Amino acid sequence: MPSDQTSKDLALGIVDFLKSAIADGTITSDDAESVEVAIECLSDVFQVDESRKEQVYGKQNLLSIFNAFQRLKERKKSSEPAETTEAAPSGPSEADKAKAEELKAQGNKAMGLKDYGSAIDFYTQAINLDPTNAIYLSNRAAAHSFSGAHEEAADDARAAIKIDSNYTKAYSRLGLALYSLGDAEGAVNAYSNGLKLEGATPSEAMKRGFETAKKKVAEDLDSVVPVTTDEEEISSRSAPSDSGAGAGAGAGGFDLNSLMNNPAIAQMAQKFMSNPGALSDMLNNPALKGMMDNVKNSGSMPDMNDLMNNPMLQNMAKNFMGNKK
Structure with a gap:
């Protein structure tokens, strides 16, 4: 394999280094045989001429030349000015x-x-x-x-x-x-x-x-969360608990649904519609006005059962409907 002289001289240095490493024990005896095979291969490939060692390296060898290079590199590095990096601004300028x-x-x-x-x-x-x-x-x-x-x-x-x-x-x-x-x-x-x-x-x-x-x-x-007053709490406790009162039941047992479905009440409403003056006469009745004043002053509706069983109201309704007995 053809090779220039520089490559041959470098291979000469490598061969010399390997032989020295075997001789001084750097390479163990277990590895020496393999290294010797490598030396033979290098010598053959690069046509190493060991007689040229002193001419090429003088009193030096490849290891000493490498060490000298390393020292030169370190000296050069230490002599170079240190790189200065600008510090990041710590805050806004004045x-x-x-x-x-x-x-x-x-x-x-x-x-x-x-x-x-x-x-x-x-x-x-x-x-x-x-x-x-x-x-x-x-x-x-x-x-x-x-x-x-x-x-x-x-x-x-x-x-x-x-x-x-x-x-x-x-x-x-x-x-x-x-x-x-x-x-x-x-x-x-x-x-x-x-x-x-x-x-x-x-x-x-x-x-x-x-x-x-x-x-x-x-x-x-x-x-x-609405605040419940004492009066509301008392009213709620006194209200009937019977589920039969229906969804229309209010305070005091006033059931609007039952009232509207009562045939007598429906007939009375029709009478009022056909005779507005009768409604005015009824509302001016002293007894009824007194009852309404009580409702206004107490702030609560009267009990529906009490109203329906009130003799005075029953008599007023009979007279109004023309059902005298």
């Missing part, structure tokens, strides 16, 4: 902070003019310059609330709290946003956290917001 404050002032001015769209824009620019400032986010939350964007207001308030959990105004802005979204319970929690941080001197806005949200929670609870 110039950015100053500009952000100017933008915040412009946003506050726009809020005073009720120009909430411009205020949001100014606060957004300030946040972009200094995203670590909770005040900018809280102020934008207020602008969102005034413009009716309550979801965005809640998001900004939460972001402000995440940056600075001790910034109380953010809790007030969050409470207002949640209340406006119909989450009165969440608003109570937000205002409550703000009040805890404000301590002995709570702000009027925080107190007012908390009380308003708490009242709304109570109203929502009352609408789900």
